Amino acid sequence: MMSSNKLSSVFGITTFGESHGPAIGILFDSPIPNQIFPMEELRAALRRRAPQGKHSTARIEPDDIEILSGVFEGKTTGSPLCIIVRNRSARSLDYEAIRNLIRPGYADYSWLQKYHIFDYRGGGRASGRETVARVIAAELLKSLLKNIHISSQCLRIGMLSTEESPSKPTNPYYWPDADGYSNLIKYLDEVKARSDSVGGVIRVRAQNVPPGLGDPIYEKLSANIAKAMLSIGSVRGILFGEGLALAEMPGSLVNDQFQNGKPTSNHHGGILGGVSTGQDIVFDLIIRPVSGIGTEQKTIDLRGKDSKITIEGRHDTCHLPRLVPVIEAMLIICLADALQHQRLIRGNTDLDAYREALDKLDEDLILLLARRRDLVRQVKKYKEERGIAPKDPSREQDIMIRSRYLAEQTGMDPDMVEDLMRKNLEISAL
């Protein structure tokens, strides 16, 4: 069997789990050691991925994160990091009535032909629930992107379309036309009343992307982004830059010409020859409507006999808002992979790498100060319980003598180090 659950070969990330199984999870084979585990950021990312609003599925999961391995005292150890999120709201009984029927538009028909077995409960691994793992993986890699900024806007939902706006949409549908938003909701209410669903187009933009990302020719950045996006259920197409218009425009208009040392336009969406130009990476994704619709449809049963199906269950009228965090997660993973490749090509000694190492040391220093303070609190309690005096001037003097000696040994100014240690004692006393 060919392996097909590797989300990032560069970072060794595999995902697992099905919609109605016990859990969804990721195994990060060799995570960067000694990093603070971003628990709060992960929780926020999963909250953003969760279904919201009246046009979304009613399956609401608590999405609690369970770390099975690879984290010690809040930091990654470098050992395999295994994280799961349990499925608590999977109502498998909803699927009982249709367990022998092929659902039109889903992966049921093709997967059954491939494996001769399929999990009828919510699509198994083909379900949108699987994307929890992608969001977790992206959050763990996000810090590598530094100040790259990724944003998305929905430019089409069913029959309604709008234009990209320079300001970030504030509504749940990422709809940039604030004035037309109530119209959109009215339209979606009509679709919902018909028990139908609609798809659309999502514009994705990544800003501050450094030039030089992507490896010709089989690891082109554009090719890898396209593969990542098309791996998301219901994404049907990707168009970079001016997209379809590129087919009509003459070369004289399509070429991004240069002036004053830089390109004067970005018709290609920030990637040429498979390598980032340093301009915004821009692409549109064509999204199909969700298959789970409430109207009666013609189908076949598992033996191929004609039948009819009406899908009850809990489904989306329009799932575009639920796709946005997943799309952005996949772009984060692609860019993190490409950045890692680029670091390897350029060696590890550029200014960014030095700064990264310095930031890490500063972070460690602060964490050590906090650990020292916590330990001092325990000592204080210990002394209180035994009636021992809290201050011990001779011990403090010893600390200073030892610090001055170490300063001399390592070529530092002993006075400065003594000052630093006094501050350290002050912090510990708080």
Ligand SMILES: Cc1cc2nc3c(=O)[nH]c(=O)nc-3n(C[C@H](O)[C@H](O)[C@H](O)COP(=O)(O)O)c2cc1C
């Ligand atoms: C976040 C997310 C949520 C989804 N929600 C639904 C849903 O509620 N109902 C549905 O029929 N399909 C939903 N899908 C789409 C299916 O997963 C997908 O269309 C189906 O498995 C067929 O796969 P394909 O689109 O790749 O052909 C969702 C996909 C994603 C990524």
